[in-house]
Amino acid sequence: MHADARSDLAAWRAEVPALALPVHGRRLVYLDNAATTLMARPVIDAVAHVATHLPGNVHRGVHALAEAADAAFEGARATIARHLGARADEIVLTSGTTAAINLVAQAWGRANLGPGDAVVVTALEHHANLVPWQAACAERGATLRIAPIDDAGRVDLAGLEALLDARVKLVAVAHLSNVVGTIAPIAAIAARAHAVGARLLVDGAQALPHLAIDVAALGCDFYACSGHKAYGPTGTGVLWGRAEVLAAMPPWQHGGEMVAAVEATRARYREAPARFEAGTPNISGVIGLAAALDHAATRDRAAVAAHEARLHARLRAGLAATPGVRVLGEPEAAVVAFEVAGVHPHDVATIVDQEGVAVRSGLHCAEPLHARLGAAASVRASLAYYNGDDDVDALLAALARVREVFG
Amino acid sequence: MSDALALYQATIVEHDRHPRNHGPLAGADRAATVDNPLCGDVVTIELRLADATIAAAGWTGRGCALARAAGSMLTVALAGLDATAAAARLDALEALVRSTPDAPVPDGLGDLAAFAGVRGFASRRGCVLIAVRAARACLSG
Numbered sequence A: 001m002h003a004d005a006r007s008d009l010a011a012w013r014a015e016v017p018a019l020a021l022p023v024h025g026r027r028l029v030y031l032d033n034a035a036t037t038l039m040a041r042p043v044i045d046a047v048a049h050v051a052t053h054l055p056g057n058v059h060r061g062v063h064a065l066a067e068a069a070d071a072a073f074e075g076a077r078a079t080i081a082r083h084l085g086a087r088a089d090e091i092v093l094t095s096g097t098t099a100a101i102n103l104v105a106q107a108w109g110r111a112n113l114g115p116g117d118a119v120v121v122t123a124l125e126h127h128a129n130l131v132p133w134q135a136a137c138a139e140r141g142a143t144l145r146i147a148p149i150d151d152a153g154r155v156d157l158a159g160l161e162a163l164l165d166a167r168v169k170l171v172a173v174a175h176l177s178n179v180v181g182t183i184a185p186i187a188a189i190a191a192r193a194h195a196v197g198a199r200l201l202v203d204g205a206q207a208l209p210h211l212a213i214d215v216a217a218l219g220c221d222f223y224a225c226s227g228h229k230a231y232g233p234t235g236t237g238v239l240w241g242r243a244e245v246l247a248a249m250p251p252w253q254h255g256g257e258m259v260a261a262v263e264a265t266r267a268r269y270r271e272a273p274a275r276f277e278a279g280t281p282n283i284s285g286v287i288g289l290a291a292a293l294d295h296a297a298t299r300d301r302a303a304v305a306a307h308e309a310r311l312h313a314r315l316r317a318g319l320a321a322t323p324g325v326r327v328l329g330e331p332e333a334a335v336v337a338f339e340v341a342g343v344h345p346h347d348v349a350t351i352v353d354q355e356g357v358a359v360r361s362g363l364h365c366a367e368p369l370h371a372r373l374g375a376a377a378s379v380r381a382s383l384a385y386y387n388g389d390d391d392v393d394a395l396l397a398a399l400a401r402v403r404e405v406f407g
Numbered sequence B: 001m002s003d004a005l006a007l008y009q010a011t012i013v014e015h016d017r018h019p020r021n022h023g024p025l026a027g028a029d030r031a032a033t034v035d036n037p038l039c040g041d042v043v044t045i046e047l048r049l050a051d052a053t054i055a056a057a058g059w060t061g062r063g064c065a066l067a068r069a070a071g072s073m074l075t076v077a078l079a080g081l082d083a084t085a086a087a088a089r090l091d092a093l094e095a096l097v098r099s100t101p102d103a104p105v106p107d108g109l110g111d112l113a114a115f116a117g118v119r120g121f122a123s124r125r126g127c128v129l130i131a132v133r134a135a136r137a138c139l140s141g
Helices: A003-014 A041-053 A064-084 A097-112 A131-140 A157-163 A186-195 A243-247 A283-298 A301-320 A345-353 A367-372 A389-406 B010-017 B065-078 B083-098 B110-120 B122-140
Strands: A091-094 A118-122 A143-147 A168-174 A199-203 A222-226 A237-241 A259-262 A267-269 A325-327 A335-340 A360-362 A378-382 B030-036 B041-050 B053-062
Touching (some): A003 A301, A064 A237, A091 A097, A097 A131, A097 A168, A118 A131, A143 A157, A143 A168, A157 A186, A186 A199, A301 A325, A345 A389, A345 B122, A389 B010, B041 B065, B053 B065, B065 B122, B083 B110, B110 B122
Parallel strands (some): A118 A168, A168 A199, A199 A222
Antiparallel strands (some): A091 A237, A325 A335, A335 A378, B030 B041, B041 B053
16 A cells, blocks of 8 residues: 555544444454445534534424525435436435335336336345335236346346346346445446336445446436445435436325325325425435535545455455355455355354454345355455455454364 | 353354254154244254153254254253253243343253353344244244
């Protein structure tokens, strides 16, 4: 690492207070970023600022605090839109990726899925981009088709294309896999989906913190992502939808905020995105998410990408050199899932935790993918911009400790 | 602060590596399976009864070292006990696992006392209890 990169990393880390939390008396080595990320001080300050200075509700009051909250909230929506290459009126604010996908599965599905129709997902999806489609298809009499992946964990484009016909109304795919760390060819999938008249939903939960996202350029119709996986607060998420697609969708949840006029027995709904935002939103969280995206933009994107790519290569090389370790698939970015021969992932995670190293163990909400790759479960290490060589090396050293315990 | 070695005591690692009573139990009268959908672990306990006594116990399944050792050590501990004594042994193990890390370890648990180390690892208690719940379901079935 050259001097500039080292000083960048030190400065980045100094802004993240959670990195100073001691774990079992050791320095925290946080490699569970695909589960949730750690917030930097400006993000925490933005959330606290709302609690202190912007305590009003949005979209309903005419008093000063309500107007200030409303302006800040809608400002945050515009900021989020700008960072995603979108229009503000195409940004639906949700509680997370799961809610965003359920919104599409339920609301879009109600208007667009019927008996004989089909939805296509891939074999590598997180349960949040699988189970909502199972449920929607079951309710609507539609069929769920599973596009194959190859042994590297990449979407098999020809296999996917073979499933596409006029009955397919929607294709749903993860942008960056939360287990195998592969990046789906979104533009190619979009072209194939659109060729049969299907919509494309992209699960961007893992991609948002690591890839430059320009939803208009990607070619999809929906993009779903979470704040807390992109250095923002929990309980925040985004559904981006093409304006004309959102405009043709019925509401999902019903209540206050989303109505234009209400009579005793019927209601008229507002336009998107308000139509999809019933109830009081997570105001401080959304403002914190906008702050997280603004703060990420202060880091040189090319430098961060190079830093993360180098760490990922170091992690992969280190694991490849560790006896008894099998990496699942061929990870391309941010995430590496692996097995340790003869030792259950939970036992691996418990032992490395004693060394201060936080990794995820289990199925990572991707049970069918583990079955496809022949793994009962796995250990997952996932990177963030604030990780360094020392974190990767600490994990590799901790894996040696696993061997000491289990022989 | 907890230590991995306090959790993975030699008895537990030895039962994980060389499990006793592992495999289908011939002539089993009772069987129950419990799984943990969060991690994919699953343990089946089988019992063969003679009069009111557990003549033999076996287990199958997949899981972490704690789940496997619990299946192995429980089937050893339950063999020869009547239903009342077996239920009491299961209750005693669950009470141990759910107690605070500094609580005294009760007498009479035998090798099962090795699971005292799990008390410092709240997220791992369930790993031991999969086999306990399966055995209890066998007794009540």
